[in-house]
Amino acid sequence: MAKQQYFITGTDTDAGKTHVCVGLLKAAARRQLRSMGIKPIAAGAEKIDGKLRNDDALQIQAAGSISLRYEQVNPVVFEPPIAPHIAAAKENKIVTVSRLEGFVRGTLLTPHDFALVEGAGGWRVPLNDRELLSDLAKRLAIPVIVVVDMRLGCLNHAFLTMEAIRRDGLPIAGWIANGGQNEMNCYEENLATLNNMVSAPLLGSLSWQQDSQTAEEEFDQLLQNLSS
Numbered sequence: 001m002a003k004q005q006y007f008i009t010g011t012d013t014d015a016g017k018t019h020v021c022v023g024l025l026k027a028a029a030r031r032q033l034r035s036m037g038i039k040p041i042a043a044g045a046e047k048i049d050g051k052l053r054n055d056d057a058l059q060i061q062a063a064g065s066i067s068l069r070y071e072q073v074n075p076v077v078f079e080p081p082i083a084p085h086i087a088a089a090k091e092n093k094i095v096t097v098s099r100l101e102g103f104v105r106g107t108l109l110t111p112h113d114f115a116l117v118e119g120a121g122g123w124r125v126p127l128n129d130r131e132l133l134s135d136l137a138k139r140l141a142i143p144v145i146v147v148v149d150m151r152l153g154c155l156n157h158a159f160l161t162m163e164a165i166r167r168d169g170l171p172i173a174g175w176i177a178n179g180g181q182n183e184m185n186c187y188e189e190n191l192a193t194l195n196n197m198v199s200a201p202l203l204g205s206l207s208w209q210q211d212s213q214t215a216e217e218e219f220d221q222l223l224q225n226l227s228s
């Protein structure tokens, strides 16, 4: 199989990007693929042994089959769980796309078969006064996977997100319907609306709070759909 690299975005913060990254990295590892995840910038961290550690990054680091140092997975981390450019400004720091791109490309030099780069929040999250996280995805020029948090409001969020990705000139490898089956009114109708109106392929629907066996099966199928 050719090397696969994807940028994982979502309709909003908490859409399920990390959940998807972890599930797909583990599914890739079950297929004996060398898998790795990167969280270039994270806001929301606690000190472990005196060093700031973000939970998304720790989960992603543990899920990949390639052993990476924390700094290779998450080079830029801030303590408060707020918009990253605001967290940076509070420390009198400036994060730039060039710097993040350098870090990501450095980690991607590690030989691998399957790599995921998780964004932060949704597609248009600022990094500084002029640059956005979507600019990093543009520089990396890798296909994007959109995680749609299936709740009321997701239609608008999903359409706008995919329009913006297309306008940025990036291919959308597909989208994932995350959760919603049990608590969203008219879930099937909403799923069908997205499926009919979005040209990118639906890679799969993930149930909420699955047992680990179901989760493995769902992610194995998702990876299969992504590769076909």
Ligand SMILES: Nc1ncnc2c1ncn2[C@@H]1O[C@H](COP(=O)(O)OP(=O)(O)OP(=O)(O)O)[C@@H](O)[C@H]1O
Pocket (backbone or CB within 6 Å): 010, 012, 013, 014, 015, 016, 017, 018, 019, 020, 056, 119, 120, 121, 122, 178, 179, 206, 207, 208, 209, 210
């Ligand atoms: N399908 C699911 N089943 C069970 N729990 C889920 C599912 N999807 C997401 N979650 C949970 O919902 C919360 C938010 O998901 P997650 O952390 O993956 O969001 P995110 O898009 O990565 O957010 P951020 O912008 O902070 O990176 C987490 O506690 C996660 O475990």
Ligand SMILES: C[C@H](N)[C@H](N)CCCCCC(=O)O
Pocket (backbone or CB within 6 Å): 013, 014, 042, 043, 044, 080, 081, 082, 083, 084, 120, 121, 122, 124, 125
């Ligand atoms: C703290 C949170 N979990 C994410 N790491 C950052 C979300 C940034 C969202 C910015 C915004 O769009 O308003």
Ligand SMILES: [Mg+2]
Pocket (backbone or CB within 6 Å): 017, 018, 019, 056, 118
């Ligand atoms: Mg996350």
